[in-house]
Amino acid sequence: MGRRSVWLYRGVFVALGASILFFSLLPFGPGEGEVPGPELMVCLIAAWVLRRPDYVPVWLMVAMLLLDDVLLTRPLGLWTLIVLLMAEYLRRRVDHAEAVPFWSEVALVSGCIAAAFLANHLVLVLLVVETPPLLGQALHALATIVFYPPTAVFSQLIGVRRLAPGELDSLGTRA
Secondary structure, three states, rough: OOOOHHHHHHHEEEEEEEHHHHHHOOOOOOOOOOOOOHHHHHHHHHHHHOOOOHHHHHHHHHHHHHHHHHHHHOOOOOOHHHHHHHHHHHHHHHHHHHHOHHHHHHHHHHHHHHHHHHHHHHHHHHOOOOOOHHHHHHHHHHHHHHHHHHHHHHHHHOOOOOOOOOOOOOOOEOO
């Protein structure tokens, strides 16, 4: 894979992220008592980082997540930091994830998503910021976990796949 294809996939990532953000801004949120939608950006980042970490560099992830924070009126940088830490943890697990079956990957990402939502809620509570109800946050995390497998399959279908044994990524490293 050449540098051109890496930049092409980075462009695809930005386009998908912008589409997710666009639909998140539409006034179709959950009503009272309904299940909140998933954090598709988190699913997308996790799927891509586990398959091709060179497609999602830290600077691109931070830019997309900060834009999400600003436009979705979240505490600026908190969710960005939490998702960045989650993604970097997953990035470190890439070598190990190669031999792991798909459902083990789903379990790993599910644990990371649950930890990210819990960390976000705890930080907001510690900072005495008004927080959404814990049950709503738990349902939001569950919706995100449920949408991870389809996001991973979609990523595979558009060509974001794991490297074969012995194959090098665009940076010349074994991913």
